[in-house]
Amino acid sequence: MKNMHYTRDNMAELLRGHDINPTHQRIEIAHALFSRQEHLSADQVMAIVNTRHSETSKATVYNTLKLFLEKRLIRELIVDPSKVFYDPNTTPHHHIYEIDSGKMSDIDADQVKITGLPPLPDNMVTEGIDLIVRIRNKN
Amino acid sequence: MKNMHYTRDNMAELLRGHDINPTHQRIEIAHALFSRQEHLSADQVMAIVNTRHSETSKATVYNTLKLFLEKRLIRELIVDPSKVFYDPNTTPHHHIYEIDSGKMSDIDADQVKITGLPPLPDNMVTEGIDLIVRIRNKN
DNA sequence: TCCGGAAGTTAGACAAAGTCTAGATTATTG
DNA sequence: CAATAATCTAGACTTTGTCTAACTTCCGGA
Numbered sequence: 001m002k003n004m005h006y007t008r009d010n011m012a013e014l015l016r017g018h019d020i021n022p023t024h025q026r027i028e029i030a031h032a033l034f035s036r037q038e039h040l041s042a043d044q045v046m047a048i049v050n051t052r053h054s055e056t057s058k059a060t061v062y063n064t065l066k067l068f069l070e071k072r073l074i075r076e077l078i079v080d081p082s083k084v085f086y087d088p089n090t091t092p093h094h095h096i097y098e099i100d101s102g103k104m105s106d107i108d109a110d111q112v113k114i115t116g117l118p119p120l121p122d123n124m125v126t127e128g129i130d131l132i133v134r135i136r137n138k139n
Numbered sequence: 140m141k142n143m144h145y146t147r148d149n150m151a152e153l154l155r156g157h158d159i160n161p162t163h164q165r166i167e168i169a170h171a172l173f174s175r176q177e178h179l180s181a182d183q184v185m186a187i188v189n190t191r192h193s194e195t196s197k198a199t200v201y202n203t204l205k206l207f208l209e210k211r212l213i214r215e216l217i218v219d220p221s222k223v224f225y226d227p228n229t230t231p232h233h234h235i236y237e238i239d240s241g242k243m244s245d246i247d248a249d250q251v252k253i254t255g256l257p258p259l260p261d262n263m264v265t266e267g268i269d270l271i272v273r274i275r276n277k278n
Numbered sequence: 279t280c281c282g283g284a285a286g287t288t289a290g291a292c293a294a295a296g297t298c299t300a301g302a303t304t305a306t307t308g
Numbered sequence: 309c310a311a312t313a314a315t316c317t318a319g320a321c322t323t324t325g326t327c328t329a330a331c332t333t334c335c336g337g338a
Binding site: 111 | 215217218219220223235237238246250251252253254255256257259262263264265266267268269270271272273274275276277
């Protein structure tokens with residue numbers, strides 16, 4: 001997704017590539033997420049999509065985000081107890097979370113090494129590893 | 140806290156040691172958490188504490204858990220999007236989360252090494268590092 | 279002992295995120 | 309064009325957590 005122009009057409013292409021039927025609403029939601037490359041909550045996605053005139057309902061925003069998750073188009077960030085954030089960057093990476101401001105930034109997974117994790121039971125697979133560094137201002 | 144008998148008296152002692160005035164309700168809540176050494180949600184804490192007869196209100200459960208957090212008696216686990224869990228184990232450790240069942244288990248931080256994390260801005264301090272391994276059943 | 283304030287607790291109203299339902303729209307296919 | 313499947317929608321509902329204002333308990337000093 002580097003150097004990509006986030007046109008609606010390209011969004012449709014992206015959706016098709018993930019087995020998602022590119023409807024108007026889905027294209028708008030994908031566009032909101034990918035053109036910003038930021039971590040957005042469902043609320044924020046909805047606000048962005050509906051800025052000019054109402055384009056999608058709350059139910060559709062939630063349904064669509066869930067669909068994108070299943071199809072591995074985006075990633076879910078469970079970091080703030082009050083709401084989930086969605087991350088259009090699905091490459092392996094970790095997060096720094098500023099507790100006070102809520103600001104989040106990425107750490108490329110390449111530079112980070114995690115060793116010594118215990119082996120999993122045979123019938124289990126790793127769905128993902130979330131590493132979150134919580135930081136705050138010195139007093 | 141190894142080999143400790145989780146009597147109410149010992150709970151009171153523990154609370155005093157963390158600058159917390161040991162009231163009846165606080166002792167009961169601490170007892171619920173520490174005698175089990177499990178990750179409990181606010182809901183679960185309340186259910187446990189009020190099994191026999193009503194002992195504490197919802198407001199007190201939430202107030203008390205927040206107080207325990209501030210005084211670093213327990214730790215907050217943000218793992219499930221729908222609710223926060225509280226962990227009586229404050230020694231450095233990480234978590235394995237079974238997505239389907241919600242079951243959580245600990246990984247001692249001693250055996251795990253994390254290297255290559257970027258340096259923080261000068262005015263910032265690390266509040267904590269959360270490492271969560273999300274696993275699920277093979278199909 | 280009595281008074282008064284501080285600390286703690288409470289019921290219940292409230293807020294916000296997210297889910298669900300049942301009907302309306304749109305697209306697709308024979 | 310009709311039938312069917314897929315998608316979208318408003319709004320009711322659920323759940324977790326917060327807030328408020330009143331009530332209780334505790335404690336130190338006169």
